[in-house]
Amino acid sequence: xxxxxxxxxxxxxxxxYYLFVTIFKTSEEYAxxxxxxxxxxxxxxxxxxxxxxxxxxxxxxxxxxxxxxxVGAVLSVSFAAAAAYGMTRLHLLGxxxxxxxIFTGTLFPxxxxxxxxxxxxxxxxxxxxxxxxxxxxxxxxxPFPLLVLRNSFSSITREVDEAARIEGxxxxxxxxxxxxxxxxxxxxxxxxxxxxxxxxxxxxxxxLANGIEVRSIMVALQSLQGTYSTLGPNVVITAxxxxxxxxxxxxxxxxxxxxxxxxxxxK
Numbered sequence: 001x002x003x004x005x006x007x008x009x010x011x012x013x014x015x016x017y018y019l020f021v022t023i024f025k026t027s028e029e030y031a032x033x034x035x036x037x038x039x040x041x042x043x044x045x046x047x048x049x050x051x052x053x054x055x056x057x058x059x060x061x062x063x064x065x066x067x068x069x070x071v072g073a074v075l076s077v078s079f080a081a082a083a084a085y086g087m088t089r090l091h092l093l094g095x096x097x098x099x100x101x102i103f104t105g106t107l108f109p110x111x112x113x114x115x116x117x118x119x120x121x122x123x124x125x126x127x128x129x130x131x132x133x134x135x136x137x138x139x140x141x142x143p144f145p146l147l148v149l150r151n152s153f154s155s156i157t158r159e160v161d162e163a164a165r166i167e168g169x170x171x172x173x174x175x176x177x178x179x180x181x182x183x184x185x186x187x188x189x190x191x192x193x194x195x196x197x198x199x200x201x202x203x204x205x206x207x208l209a210n211g212i213e214v215r216s217i218m219v220a221l222q223s224l225q226g227t228y229s230t231l232g233p234n235v236v237i238t239a240x241x242x243x244x245x246x247x248x249x250x251x252x253x254x255x256x257x258x259x260x261x262x263x264x265x266x267k
Contacts, residue, residue, distance in 0.1 A: 019237055023048055027232030044234070051231065052224070052239035057212060061220035064209075065199050066246065067130070068216065072137035073194040077187060079138070080145035085175050088153040089161060099150060106143045114207055121208055128211040136208065137198050145190040152186045153179060188257035196247050217243045 014036075022030065024039035026047070052058060083102070087095040117136065118127070126132030160182065161174040169177070180187065205216035221243060224236045251258065 019241065022234050023238045023241060025234045027234055030232050030234050045238070048235050048238040049242065051235045052242060055231065055235075056220040056224050056239055058217065058220055058239060058242060060212070061215055061217040062243070062246070064130070064214055065217040068133055068137055068205075069195045069198040072134055072141060072198045073191050075134075075138045076141035076194055077145050077190050080142050080190070081149050081180065081183075081187065082175070083142075083146055084149035084153050085179055087150055089158075089174075089179070090171070099146065102146055103143045105140070110140065110203055114203070118207060126208075128209050128214050130214055133205065133209045133214065133216075136204055137201070140204075141194045141197065145194065148186055148190055149183065152183045156182050185257055188254055192250060192254050192258055195250060199247055 018036060021036065021038055024042050024045050025033070026044045029040060029044070083098075086092050087099055092098070121127045121132055124132075126135070156179060160178050164174045164178050199216075200218060201216065202218040202222065205219050206222065209215055210219055221236070221239055224231055224239055
């Protein structure tokens with residue numbers, strides 16, 4: 001039993017070890033040494049960071065991805081929460097039908113939408129625009145939060161909002177003051193998941209926004225292996241590590257709410 005566990009541990013840690021020894025190597029050192037050999041010094045890291053940041057224009061790309069992910073995640077979760085509230089607390093006519101209609105969009109692979117979406121964006125002039133990317137991210141990120149929040153809101157006792165209505169609270173006040181605070185765990189967990197999805201997206205961003213001014217950080221990373229393929233793996237892996245920092249920090253900051261949200265808790 002011990003040997004399989006050790007083997008799995010080594011298999012899991014080897015890519016991480018490769019990552020951290022590679023970012024401290026120069027291109028010449030990487031070519032001459034074995035990929036798993038220790039670097040001669042830690043100094044090449046600074047040069048690798050500078051090359052990755054300037055050649056791929058990671059600064060602009062990171063700001064683009066951050067704006068897409070932040071605004072897109074907030075809007076998609078907000079719209080999903082409003083829809084879930086209407087379906088579970090307002091007894092809307094045909095609520096289940098509306099839910100199935102919205103959620104049906106997740107049953108098909110995203111690649112099916114690319115051709116008609118691209119043609120539509122070209123006619124509307126939304127290709128290579130910030131608003132066009134935000135629009136598609138919000139649209140594709142609504143169904144899953146709606147599924148989770150519909151179940152979460154249904155688990156909240158109705159006495160909570162009924163008592164507020166008796167006191168004269170409006171539906172908006174019931175939603176923002178009663179329902180949302182009781183579902184904060186799932187809401188934050190969903191925000192983190194949608195933020196990560198948008199940040200890591202390559203499919204839509206490479207087709208709809210490949211211009212330098214609006215391209216995402218994943219498209220910028222792709223350019224390091226395309227147009228700038230002469231760069232060594234040390235620079236590419238350094239850029240990849242840089243691109244992972246925001247999502248890691250966000251997860252660390254919101255880990256308490258994320259764990260509560262996974263359990264659909266009322267924290």
